[in-house]
Structures are given as C-alpha cells and as structure tokens.
Amino acid sequence: MRHILSVLLENESGALARVVGLFAQRGYNIDSLTVAATEDPTISRLTLVTRGDDQVIEQITKQLHKLIEVVKLADLSESAHIERELMMVKVKTTAEQREEVKRCADIFRGQIIDITASTYTIQVVGTSEKLEAFIQALNGTQILETVRSGVSGISRGERTLSL
Amino acid sequence: MTSQNTQPELLSGGAMLIRALADEGVEYVYGYPGGAVLHIYDAMFQQHQVKHVLVRHEQAATHMADAYARASGKAGVVLVTSGPGATNAVTGIATAYMDSIPMVVICGQVMSHLIGDDAFQETDMLGISRPIVKHNMSVRRPEDIPYLVKKAFYIAQSGRPGPVVLDIPKDMTIPSQKFPYEYPKDIKLRSYNPNAKGHPGQIKKALATLLAAKRPVLYAGGGVILGRASDELTVLARKLNLPVTNTLMGLGAYPASDPQFIGMLGMHGSYEANQVMHNADVIFAVGARFDDRVTNATKKFCPDATIIHIDIDPASISKTINAHIPIVGLVKPVLQEMLHQLEKNKGELDQDALSQWWQQIQQWREVHGGRYDTSPSHLKPQAVIEAVHRHTKGDAYVTSDVGQHQMFAAQYYKFDKPNRWINSGGLGTMGFGLPAAMGVKLHYPEAEVVCVTGEGSIQMNIQELSTCKQYGLAVKIINLNNGYLGMVKQWQDMNYDSRYSSSYMDSLPDFVKLAEAYGHVGIRVTKAEELEPALERAFALKDKLVFLDIHVDPTEHVYPMQIPGGAMNDMFLSKTERT
Numbered sequence: 001m002r003h004i005l006s007v008l009l010e011n012e013s014g015a016l017a018r019v020v021g022l023f024a025q026r027g028y029n030i031d032s033l034t035v036a037a038t039e040d041p042t043i044s045r046l047t048l049v050t051r052g053d054d055q056v057i058e059q060i061t062k063q064l065h066k067l068i069e070v071v072k073l074a075d076l077s078e079s080a081h082i083e084r085e086l087m088m089v090k091v092k093t094t095a096e097q098r099e100e101v102k103r104c105a106d107i108f109r110g111q112i113i114d115i116t117a118s119t120y121t122i123q124v125v126g127t128s129e130k131l132e133a134f135i136q137a138l139n140g141t142q143i144l145e146t147v148r149s150g151v152s153g154i155s156r157g158e159r160t161l162s163l
Numbered sequence: 164m165t166s167q168n169t170q171p172e173l174l175s176g177g178a179m180l181i182r183a184l185a186d187e188g189v190e191y192v193y194g195y196p197g198g199a200v201l202h203i204y205d206a207m208f209q210q211h212q213v214k215h216v217l218v219r220h221e222q223a224a225t226h227m228a229d230a231y232a233r234a235s236g237k238a239g240v241v242l243v244t245s246g247p248g249a250t251n252a253v254t255g256i257a258t259a260y261m262d263s264i265p266m267v268v269i270c271g272q273v274m275s276h277l278i279g280d281d282a283f284q285e286t287d288m289l290g291i292s293r294p295i296v297k298h299n300m301s302v303r304r305p306e307d308i309p310y311l312v313k314k315a316f317y318i319a320q321s322g323r324p325g326p327v328v329l330d331i332p333k334d335m336t337i338p339s340q341k342f343p344y345e346y347p348k349d350i351k352l353r354s355y356n357p358n359a360k361g362h363p364g365q366i367k368k369a370l371a372t373l374l375a376a377k378r379p380v381l382y383a384g385g386g387v388i389l390g391r392a393s394d395e396l397t398v399l400a401r402k403l404n405l406p407v408t409n410t411l412m413g414l415g416a417y418p419a420s421d422p423q424f425i426g427m428l429g430m431h432g433s434y435e436a437n438q439v440m441h442n443a444d445v446i447f448a449v450g451a452r453f454d455d456r457v458t459n460a461t462k463k464f465c466p467d468a469t470i471i472h473i474d475i476d477p478a479s480i481s482k483t484i485n486a487h488i489p490i491v492g493l494v495k496p497v498l499q500e501m502l503h504q505l506e507k508n509k510g511e512l513d514q515d516a517l518s519q520w521w522q523q524i525q526q527w528r529e530v531h532g533g534r535y536d537t538s539p540s541h542l543k544p545q546a547v548i549e550a551v552h553r554h555t556k557g558d559a560y561v562t563s564d565v566g567q568h569q570m571f572a573a574q575y576y577k578f579d580k581p582n583r584w585i586n587s588g589g590l591g592t593m594g595f596g597l598p599a600a601m602g603v604k605l606h607y608p609e610a611e612v613v614c615v616t617g618e619g620s621i622q623m624n625i626q627e628l629s630t631c632k633q634y635g636l637a638v639k640i641i642n643l644n645n646g647y648l649g650m651v652k653q654w655q656d657m658n659y660d661s662r663y664s665s666s667y668m669d670s671l672p673d674f675v676k677l678a679e680a681y682g683h684v685g686i687r688v689t690k691a692e693e694l695e696p697a698l699e700r701a702f703a704l705k706d707k708l709v710f711l712d713i714h715v716d717p718t719e720h721v722y723p724m725q726i727p728g729g730a731m732n733d734m735f736l737s738k739t740e741r742t
Contacts, residue, residue: 009354010354014289014293014299014301017290017293018293021293021294025294055481058481059478059482062477062478063478065477065478066476066478068297068298068318068352068354068355069354070354071353071354163353
C-alpha cells in the first residue's frame with residue numbers, strides 16, 4: 001500500500017538526515033520526499049511517499065515519532081486528501097512535432113514554460129498518476145530530461161496538521 | 164552587593180561545560196584528552212567538583228559510564244577528543260543504545276571554520292553516531308552550552324533512556340572568550356514529551372485479563388530495572404500468583420530465589436520458563452521487547468497467548484509480536500495504577516486453574532533444573548559461577564563480557580536485586596566486562612564487584628588493568644579460560660562439524676604474570692580442588708584487584724538452547740537430549 005506521510009519537524013540542521021537515515025537503516029522505502037520550511041520558519045514540513053503493509057507503516061510512523069526533532073506527523077492517506085506533484089519535462093521537438101506536443105500539454109493542462117528552436121520545456125501539475133500518464137502521452141517524442149518535485153499533500157476539509 | 168551577586172558569572176565555553184556537569188550532579192567523567200578538547204581539560208583541571216578518570220582507550224570510558232548508569236540509574240558522562248577519540252567511543256555508544264542506557268558523550272570537534280575540510284582529527288561524529296544515539300547535537304555558539312548540556316541530560320534520562328552525543332568544536336571553548344553562565348532549571352521541548360502514565364482503560368482491561376487467566380506468565384525485561392519498578396512488579400506478581408521470568412536484561416527485576424521465579428527465558432533460558440511461555444494463555448510483558456533472542460521463530464511464538472505489553476516506547480509494541488492489550492507508559496506508574504485498581508477490584512483469581520498451572524510448572528522444573536555434569540574430572544564453568552555466588556553471598560555487582568561465560572553467569576548467579584547484573588545484552592559487546600566493573604567499583608567502592616569474563620573477551624580491553632591500578636579499583640576478575648572462543652566453538656560444534664575456524668587461541672598470555680605486571684594479584688586455578696581456596700583468598704584481598712585465571716572444561720556447552728527456527732519450547736537440553 002502507498003502512503004503519504006506528512007511530517008512537521010524542527011527546522012534544524014541534521015533533522016532531515018535523521019529522517020532519511022531512519023529509512024535507510026531500517027530498510028523502509030522512500031518513493032519521494034519533499035521538504036521546505038513552513039510559514040513558521042522554525043518548522044519544516046516534509047512529505048514522504050512510502051510503501052508497506054499496515055505493520056510496516058505503523059512501525060515507520062512510530063519510529064518517526066521517536067526522533068526528537070519530529071513534532072507531529074500524519075498519514076494523509078488515512079483520510080480524504082489532495083496530492084500534487086510538479087513536473088518539468090524538456091522534449092526535443094521537430095517542426096512537425098511541435099503542434100502535437102503543444103496540444104498534448106494543453107490536454108493535461110500543462111504549460112510550456114521555455115522554448116528553443118529545437119526544444120520545449122513543459123510544466124505539468126497533478127497527481128503522480130497524471131504525470132505518468134503525460135509521459136506516456138509523449139510517446140514518440142524524445143524526452144531529454146524530466147524533473148519531478150515529489151508529492152506534496154494536504155488534508156481535505158477543516159482537518160490540518162499544524163502546531 | 165546583593166544585586167552584584169545575582170549577576171551571572173562569566174565563564175568560558177570550556178568552564179561552562181564543566182560547571183554545567185557539576186550543576187547536573189556529575190561526580191565523574193570518563194575520558195581521554197586530545198587536541199580538540201584541551202581547553203575543556205584545562206577547565207577541568209581548575210576545579211574540583213567534577214573528577215576525571217583517565218582510561219587507556221576511549222571504548223573503556225564509554226563502558227565505565229554505561230555501567231555506572233546501569234548501577235545507579237543516572238546518566239554516565241564521557242569526554243573524548245575529535246576524530247579517533249570519538250570513533251573509539253562508537254562501540255560503547257552503540258552498546259548503551261541497544262540496552263537503552265542513559266549516557267552523555269561529549270566529543271571534541273575541530274574548529275568550526277575547519278569543519279568539512281578534512282582537517283586533522285576531523286570526523287563527522289554527528290553523522291557516524293546518528294543511528295546509534297537517542298539524539299545528538301552540536302554546539303554552534305558557546306553561550307548555548309549550558310542549555311545544550313541540560314537538554315542532553317534531559318533527553319538521555321527521560322522516557323526510554325539512551326545515549327546523547329554533544330559535539331563541541333574547539334573554538335566554542337576558548338578560555339579568553341567568556342559568557343554569562345546560568346544553568347537552566349528545567350527544560351521543555353515541543354517535539355518531545357516522554358512521560359506517559361499509561362491509559363487507565365487499557366490498564367483496567369489488562370488487569371481483568373490477568374484475573375481471568377488460567378495459565379498466565381509475567382515476562383519482565385530491562386525496562387523494569389531502568390524504570391526502578393522492581394518493588395511494584397514483585398508485589399503485583401505475588402498478588403496475582405504469577406510465574407515470573409526475566410529476560411537477560413531483566414535479571415534481578417524479580418528475585419531469583421523467590422519460588423515464583425522460573426528463570427531466564429529465551430535462547431539460553433530455563434526449560435520451565437520457555438515451556439511456560441509457550442503454553443501460556445496470557446503473557447504479561449513488562450518493559451521487555453520480544454527480542455529475537457527471546458522469541459525464537461516469531462511465527463511459532465506462543466500460539467495461545469493473549470499478550471499484554473507495557474512499554475514506554477510505542478515502537479517496541481507490536482514490532483515483532485502483536486500485542487492484544489498495549490499500554491504505552493513508564494513501567495512504574497503503570498504498575499502502581501494496576502496495584503491501585505487491584506485494591507478496589509472485587510475480581511477473584513481462578514485458583515483452581517492456577518493451582519493446576521503451578522503443578523504443571525513444577526513438573527517442568529524437574530525436567531532439566533539447570534543440571535550440568537558435575538563429575539570431578541573437569542572444573543565446570545557453571546560450578547565456578549555457583550561458587551562465586553556463594554562467596555559473594557549473592558550480593559555482588561556482577562559484570563560480564565560476551566559469550567558462554569555470560570550465559571553461565573546469567574543462569575547460575577541468582578540475582579535477587581535489580582541493577583546488580585550488568586552486561587551487554589543487545590549489542591553483545593566483547594570487552595564490556597572489565598571497564599563496566601571499573602565504573603561500578605568507582606562509585607560503590609565498598610561493594611563487591613565481580614567481572615565474569617573469558618580469555619577472548621578480557622583481551623579486548625585488558626589495557627584497563629592499568630587504569631585499575633591508577634584509581635585503586637579492586638574488582639575481582641573471574642576469567643573462565645577454556646582456550647577457545649567458547650560460544651563460537653559451541654556453534655561450530657553444533658552446526659559446522661567441529662571445524663574450529665579461528666575460534667582457538669593457542670598463544671594466550673600468562674594472565675597471572677600479566678596481572679602482576681600491572682601491579683595486581685593473579686591466581687591460576689587449573690583443578691577443581693583449587694577453586695575454593697583461590698576464591699577465599701581473592702575475596703579476602705579487599706583492596707586488591709585479583710585476576711583469577713580459571714581453567715575450565717573446554718568441551719562444555721551452554722544448555723538449554725532453543726533450536727533455531729523452532730518455537731519457544733523447542734530446545735536442546737544437553738549434547739544428546741532435545742525436546
């Protein structure tokens with residue numbers, strides 16, 4: 001099962017290393033990881049996508065809680081939530097492909113954010129599935145580079161993870 | 164005048180560190196000087212509250228601090244320099260971490276501006292120690308030192324205890340740079356709140372389950388010792404008429420001479436303890452963590468048992484074995500609440516079922532009963548431990564190294580008090596025993612302190628005989644010398660057709676001469692009849708370290724022994740018998 005864990009941690013040097021180290025040390029998976037300061041600069045929010053059965057996820061959340069710098073955490077996948085990921089794809093475009101690539105980006109509500117004579121750079125935002133579908137849709141176009149932000153997520157409704 | 168007196172004193176970073184340790188009540192620091200900690204050592208020299216013990220290798224400093232913590236319940240303190248000083252301390256930090264021992268390790272570090280440059284004696288100690296500490300921190304501003312010391316002790320000693328590393332770059336301790344010193348009274352961290360009392364509803368449920376049990380067992384671990392809850396545990400066990408087994412880390416939590424005690428459990432546990440566990444309908448686990456050396460194959464673990472599990476660390480609950488009634492809390496308040504509820508509870512024990520259960524346990528007791536071959540031809544290691552128990556009236560602090568001798572000590576030295584059995588259970592660190600004995604002896608000079616070791620383990624920190632001389636640490640070393648790395652040899656006998664790959668030492672030193680070379684007393688025992696007079700002489704020499712080099716039967720194995728891959732009650736009982 002895929003889970004999205006949202007973690008608030010003290011914005012201190014070494015805190016991120018502790019989280020990442022925990023996953024490496026105990027053999028847990030990290031599919032993606034994003035981290036940045038929140039509106040309170042002393043707190044960072046880390047969003048982590050992992051996989052495991054219920055017992056593994058329970059251990060992961062308990063072990064994360066044990067880290068002194070972890071203030072709060074939630075498994076977003078336990079309730080209604082929104083997830084987004086940002087991707088930038090640089091593709092090689094021949095003159096005859098350009099129109100098709102533009103149309104494809106439009107369908108996925110992507111934006112072309114940079115162009116050269118032979119390339120497009122397209123930005124797409126959505127769930128990880130949507131980003132993968134977009135890559136599939138580019139079939140036939142030469143992808144030069146993809147950059148993905150990793151998943152960010154937030155609970156729906158009034159539920160929050162905050163101090 | 165008055166207003167001047169309330170002005171905080173101005174101290175350098177190094178002096179603040181030492182003052183903070185004094186304010187924390189630290190009596191001894193164990194360590195070894197070096198470049199990065201010279202300012203700190205100079206500050207140490209200029210005061211008399213905190214005393215320094217100079218070891219011969221930093222690993223020993225950590226084990227001394229660790230054993231002091233195990234005996235006293237207070238965090239031990241280590242001071243080492245950067246680079247090799249810090250890395251030499253790593254084994255001791257990991258040892259403390261695995262057994263949840265409170266310890267504060269202060270490591271020097273190169274000057275801040277050199278960090279990351281591969282400077283002389285630079286190592287990333289925060290990175291190296293991260294997986295083996297409860298927490299680690301580095302000092303960025305000298306004025307933060309008092310707060311960080313307080314925080315280090317608070318984290319090390321609260322909740323599930325553990326080691327904390329404080330990394331101090333040399334420029335944080337410069338003598339000429341002084342700052343107002345004030346030691347914080349207490350500390351609160353928004354991300355860490357360790358004092359759980361246990362959910363009263365869960366405690367009620369646990370009590371009801373125990374009252375209704377027909378085949379209960381109390382399985383108590385190191386958490387009872389760390390949580391100072393032996394008294395509560397003992398009272399509760401007696402009121403509920405529970406058979407009690409202790410883990411390797413929990414020995415002494417319940418008195419071994421009590422009729423309700425059924426021995427240690429697990430890989431080298433007693434036959435009856437492992438049978439009781441396997442056949443129990445209710446397992447009451449208190450401060451124990453269902454370690455792989457206890458459970459044997461988890462799939463076959465105790466098929467009929469409802470499991471009640473008290474632990475301060477939620478991550479220890481349902482980690483390897485699912486708990487039906489989890490209680491997250493410190494052992495002592497949870498047991499107190501249980502006793503309180505029991506007072507008010509009108510529930511009755513199922514006396515008939517319990518009496519049948521005790522009859523069954525009695526039968527199991529007779530199957531193996533800790534027997535070993537007592538034929539006089541060979542001096543048996545088990546007999547040595549029993550003799551040591553006799554000579555010390557069962558009241559010594561016993562430290563051990565790791566291997567067969569450790570298991571013999573655990574099985575045959577019957578511990579009636581907590582904090583008396585000091586061994587590296589989780590990490591299994593050879594070289595632990597001697598420095599551990601030193602740490603205890605330093606703080607309890609009047610107490611009898613015995614180090615049970617083997618000729619393999621003792622050589623891993625034998626240089627500390629020199630430290631013992633310097634500080635007059637009159638410990639008694641019981642070297643169960645069988646000329647082999649005994650536990651390795653036992654496994655090679657059992658699983659590798661006795662191919663003794665590197666488990667034999669054919670160039671052992673003359674331990675008696677070695678002890679004498681360090682200024683101590685050495686006694687060699689090679690025959691059974693020499694044992695009694697040797698022990699008599701050794702324990703009569705109150706002010707001397709005595710190294711007893713006791714040559715024991717090299718063919719002896721530790722039994723019972725759980726059969727790998729089996730259930731708790733699948734055991735070898737001797738070289739020729741199995742369940």
